[in-house]
Every structure is written in structure tokens, then in C-alpha cells.
Amino acid sequence: MRDSDYQWLLELHHTVYHDLITKEFGYWDNDEELGLFKKAWESKKIEIILQHDMPAGMFIVDEHADHIWLDEIQLDHHCQNQGIGTTVIRQLIARARARYLPLRLRVLHANQSAYRLYQKLGFLRIGEAKHHHVMEIK
Numbered sequence: 001m002r003d004s005d006y007q008w009l010l011e012l013h014h015t016v017y018h019d020l021i022t023k024e025f026g027y028w029d030n031d032e033e034l035g036l037f038k039k040a041w042e043s044k045k046i047e048i049i050l051q052h053d054m055p056a057g058m059f060i061v062d063e064h065a066d067h068i069w070l071d072e073i074q075l076d077h078h079c080q081n082q083g084i085g086t087t088v089i090r091q092l093i094a095r096a097r098a099r100y101l102p103l104r105l106r107v108l109h110a111n112q113s114a115y116r117l118y119q120k121l122g123f124l125r126i127g128e129a130k131h132h133h134v135m136e137i138k
Helices: 003-027 030-045 084-098 112-120
Strands: 046-051 054-063 068-075 103-108 126-128 132-137
Touching: 003 030, 003 046, 003 054, 003 068, 003 103, 030 046, 046 084, 054 084, 068 084, 084 103, 084 112, 103 112, 112 132
Parallel strands: 068 103
Antiparallel strands: 046 054, 054 068, 103 132, 126 132
8 A cells, every 4th residue: 555545545435335335324424434434544454456457456454363354345346246356355264264263354234245245255144233244254
């Protein structure tokens, strides 16, 4: 992640989440979403996904003593349904398994396509939050 990625990542965030957030919460708040994006940006944990040396998406992973947490994964809509996200998630599963740790994540109830993908990859639902499924793979 470089400073020059800021605007592209902000636009990616808004494009990926606008419809999902509106569907899940019933509204989109630009200021709230900008705050969430800035928090992710300031964490310095964003990793850019490249396809043919061009940015295709991003992800954020937090490593804990007892699990690895996939905090965020976003793909540009032009890069979706090409196996890119699946490849990244499989690499993260392998990384977690190499450390003998579960990989966990949460997914909005409204994001049924992502939920189905995670199920297909072997994730199990281990919990529920007000707006999210919490999932894990060992």
C-alpha cells in the first residue's frame, strides 16, 4: 500500500459496499463510511491484490495468537467472478493451516454471494452478530 493508492482504495470501498450497506442497514452515510475507510487506511494493514500488475482489490488480515482474522476483502467489480478472491482466500487458509490456526471472518447478511463462496471453500458459520455471519475454517 502506498499513499498514491488512497483514492483508488476509497473508491473501491464505496463501490463495493454502497449497495450492500444500503441493503443491510437501509441507508448509506458518506461520513460514516469515510471514517471506516480512514480507520482501515491508518491501520497500514491493507494489502493490494494485483492482477497483471494492476490493482484488482485489497484485503486486511489481523494475526492473533489463537486465530487469523480476515478483516476485509474487496475486489473491483471488473475483477469479480474470475477466481481472484478465491485464490487469495485459499492462500490465507494455507497460511493459517501452516500455523495450525483457524481462519475467521465475518460477512454481512446481505452479502449472500460471499457467504456462499465461503461455504463452498469450507468455512462453517460459528456465530451470528446483528448484521453478520461469523465464519471459520480450520
